[in-house]
Amino acid sequence: MPLEAWYMDSSDEDQRLPHKLSPNQPVSLDELKKIGVLHWKLNADMYENDPELEKIRKDQGYSFSDIITIQKETLPNYEEKLKMFFEEHLHLDDEIRYILDGQAYFDVRSACNRWIRIAMGKGDLITLPAGIYHRFTMDQTNYTKAMRLFVGEPVWKAYNRPADDFEKRQLYVASLQCS
Numbered sequence: 595m596p597l598e599a600w601y602m603d604s605s606d607e608d609q610r611l612p613h614k615l616s617p618n619q620p621v622s623l624d625e626l627k628k629i630g631v632l633h634w635k636l637n638a639d640m641y642e643n644d645p646e647l648e649k650i651r652k653d654q655g656y657s658f659s660d661i662i663t664i665q666k667e668t669l670p671n672y673e674e675k676l677k678m679f680f681e682e683h684l685h686l687d688d689e690i691r692y693i694l695d696g697q698a699y700f701d702v703r704s705a706c707n708r709w710i711r712i713a714m715g716k717g718d719l720i721t722l723p724a725g726i727y728h729r730f731t732m733d734q735t736n737y738t739k740a741m742r743l744f745v746g747e748p749v750w751k752a753y754n755r756p757a758d759d760f761e762k763r764q765l766y767v768a769s770l771q772c773s
């Protein structure tokens with residue numbers, strides 16, 4: 595399945611629902627690229643020995659990786675973590691996630707500050723650029739397993755919005771064109 599993304603409605607119903615507008619307003623991979631969001635589709639069944647993944651890691655310098663399984667039974671402080679992940683925030687480094695199993699949503703702000711929801715499924719690898727406001731939520735299946743990649747030693751620090759004074763944020767904003 596190709597990656598699906600769309601502009602969100604503004605309802606404050608359950609965050610795990612799709613929140614599509616009616617009619618739906620899809621967002622293309624090209625539009626995502628314009629805001630610095632990059633996507634690859636890989637075969638997650640062979641993530642432990644995948645030359646394609648190795649090539650991306652080498653080309654992009656993604657030297658670090660670990661695996662997080664997000665489900666109530668196995669993730670300590672599950673509810674607390676989900677709440678934290680859903681706070682609008684940014685990082686000073688790229689956020690790189692590869693879904694190995696299950697599914698979930700990443701929400702990112704468009705150049706004009708609208709929420710775009712990205713439906714991530716098994717095999718989707720995504721890079722969110724440093725400085726982009728974003729958040730993460732489970733969908734109604736409540737299960738995902740993801741590889742977290744990083745350039746060098748990982749820094750998980752998140753800065754909740756507003757965090758506009760960081761140089762990384764300002765550089766990112768300067769790269770955007772709202773039209």
Ligand code: KMT
Pocket residue numbers: 662679691698730738740742750
């Ligand atoms: C993190 O940093 O652990 C996250 O972004 C949570 C989602 S990982 C699929």
